[in-house]
Amino acid sequence: xxxxxxxxxxxxxxxxxxxxxxxxxxxxxxxxxxxxxxxxxxxxxxxxxxxxxxxxxxxxxxxxxxxxxxxxxxxxxxxxxxxxxxxxxxxxxxxxxxxxxxxxxxxxxxxxxxxxxxxxxxxxxxxxxxxxxxxxxxxxxxxxxxxxxxxxxxxxxxxxxxxxxxxxxxxxxxxxxxxxxxxxxxxxxxxxxxxxxxxxxxxxxxxxxxxxxxxxxxxxxxxxxxxxxxxxxxxxxxxxxxxxxxxxxxxxxxxxxxxxxxxxxxxxxxxxxxxxxxxxxxxxxxxxxxxxxxxxxxxxxxxxxxxxxxxxxxxxxxxxxxxxxxxxxxxxxxxxxxxxxxxxxxxxxxxxxxxxxxxxxxxxxxxxxxxxxxxxxxxxxx
Ligand SMILES: Nc1ncnc2c1ncn2[C@@H]1O[C@H](COP(=O)(O)OP(=O)(O)OP(=O)(O)O)[C@@H](O)[C@H]1O
Ligand SMILES: [Mg+2]
Numbered sequence: 052x053x054x055x056x057x058x059x060x061x062x063x064x065x066x067x068x069x070x071x072x073x074x075x076x077x078x079x080x081x082x083x084x085x086x087x088x089x090x091x092x093x094x095x096x097x098x099x100x101x102x103x104x105x106x107x108x109x110x111x112x113x114x115x116x117x118x119x120x121x122x123x124x125x126x127x128x129x130x131x132x133x134x135x136x137x138x139x140x141x142x143x144x145x146x147x148x149x150x151x152x153x154x155x156x157x158x159x160x161x162x163x164x165x166x167x168x169x170x171x172x173x174x175x176x177x178x179x180x181x182x183x184x185x186x187x188x189x190x191x192x193x194x195x196x197x198x199x200x201x202x203x204x205x206x207x208x209x210x211x212x213x214x215x216x217x218x219x220x221x222x223x224x225x226x227x228x229x230x231x232x233x234x235x236x237x238x239x240x241x242x243x244x245x246x247x248x249x250x251x252x253x254x255x256x257x258x259x260x261x262x263x264x265x266x267x268x269x270x271x272x273x274x275x276x277x278x279x280x281x282x283x284x285x286x287x288x289x290x291x292x293x294x295x296x297x298x299x300x301x302x303x304x305x306x307x308x309x310x311x312x313x314x315x316x317x318x319x320x321x322x323x324x325x326x327x328x329x330x331x332x333x334x335x336x337x338x339x340x341x342x343x344x345x346x347x348x349x350x351x352x353x354x355x356x357x358x359x360x361x362x363x364x365x366x367x368x369x370x371x372x373x374x375x376x377x378x379x380x381x382x383x384x385x386x387x388x389x390x391x392x393x394x395x396x397x398x399x400x401x402x403x404x405x406x407x408x409x410x411x412x413x414x415x416x417x418x419x420x421x422x423x424x425x426x427x428x429x430x431x432x433x
Contacts, residue, residue, distance in 0.1 A: 052101040052103060053101060053102045055218055059135075063119075065089075065090045065092055067090050068088075092273050094274050097275075098278050100249050102137075102217070106249075108253045109270070109284065109288045116253045138218055140217070141220070142221075143207050144220075152195045156193060160210055164210070208236055212239050219249070223255065240252075241263075261349065266278070266281065267285065310395070313406070320411060320413060321412075322412060325425065333373070334366075334368060335372055339369055342368070343366065344365075345393070350387060351390065356384065377393075384425075385414065390408045392408065
């Protein structure tokens with residue numbers, strides 16, 4: 052395997068100028084008065100990406116994800132450190148980056164192609180594919196400033212995936228646009244993976260990271276706090292989010308809740324396909340707290356099998372130790388190990404407490420169906 056992106060000790064600082072409020076006369080006399088603060092958006096980041104690898108980047112708002120991608124794409128220059136790329140790169144940066152809004156969609160496609168080193172003829176050859184993928188035929192000669200954010204992303208994604216890059220960099224835009232188009236983009240990303248290209252993907256959606264990435268990096272305040280297997284990085288990301296949330300809560304005098312463990316009456320998490328199962332979730336709370344209980348079940352390959360209804364399972368926690376029982380009346384899954392995540396969310400859906408891989412259920416199946424679930428289809432010739 053070849054390293055296609057090599058990020059070495061990259062830091063990026065921004066100078067922020069704070070204007071002192073002043074009269075017009077003062078402004079004329081001292082045009083640059085006020086103070087300048089140096090802000091570190093990225094601190095000493097190092098990692099590499101191999102050909103064939105899809106790496107996710109997770110982090111809160113403002114943690115430096117877009118800044119990192121912009122440095123990799125060459126839109127921004129790191130303050131220190133080095134970035135080496137091998138192969139061609141196409142990027143789908145934040146909304147607003149990349150397109151000239153006064154120009155039409157058509158002109159932007161040519162401009163973007165030129166930026167990526169394609170000749171006019173090169174773009175001519177893929178133009179129809181781009182427009183077809185974007186599904187905005189009727190608006191291709193409209194100025195981009197009149198596009199909706201969904202249309203904008205459709206066109207930008209269509210260009211990025213049709214210019215045949217070795218490396219595709221995508222900043223969060225997969226959450227824009229309707230579900231059908233998102234699914235189409237995800238399909239295209241899968242094709243890219245099969246073709247052995249490298250992908251760097253910024254997203255807030257844990258499900259997307261699980262479904263698409265081989266590895267994930269977590270940024271926090273410009274520092275890289277994780278770089279490893281998706282499950283591990285997601286755990287760090289979620290637990291970190293929670294730590295911060297707890298900090299806020301202390302100020303707001305809210306509950307501090309934690310999930311201690313998940314147990315079964317027999318101590319075993321083995322179950323036969325089609326049978327039921329009961330487990331208990333042990334939760335501590337510092338104060339009385341009302342929220343909702345959520346449970347997720349994942350395959351080892353990172354596919355979400357089921358998430359319980361987060362609105363539909365209210366729990367009233369008392370100060371101290373609490374127990375929540377979960378009954379799964381009938382598990383229709385086929386052979387395999389399924390990871391259970393459990394959590395408490397508030398009424399807005401914000402996670403208050405979370406435990407990733409709180410338990411692993413081992414299902415054994417003796418039937419002959421293949422796949423994920425037993426449908427019990429009966430087939431007869433008519
Ligand atoms: N051009 C700039 N000048 C000054 N500060 C900047 C600039 N660009 C970004 N920043 C700051 O750097 C930090 C990181 O920003 P960045 O856009 O990389 O975050 P992000 O992780 O992509 O966040 P989000 O999830 O909201 O997209 C933020 O505090 C932001 O305000
Ligand atoms: Mg961003």
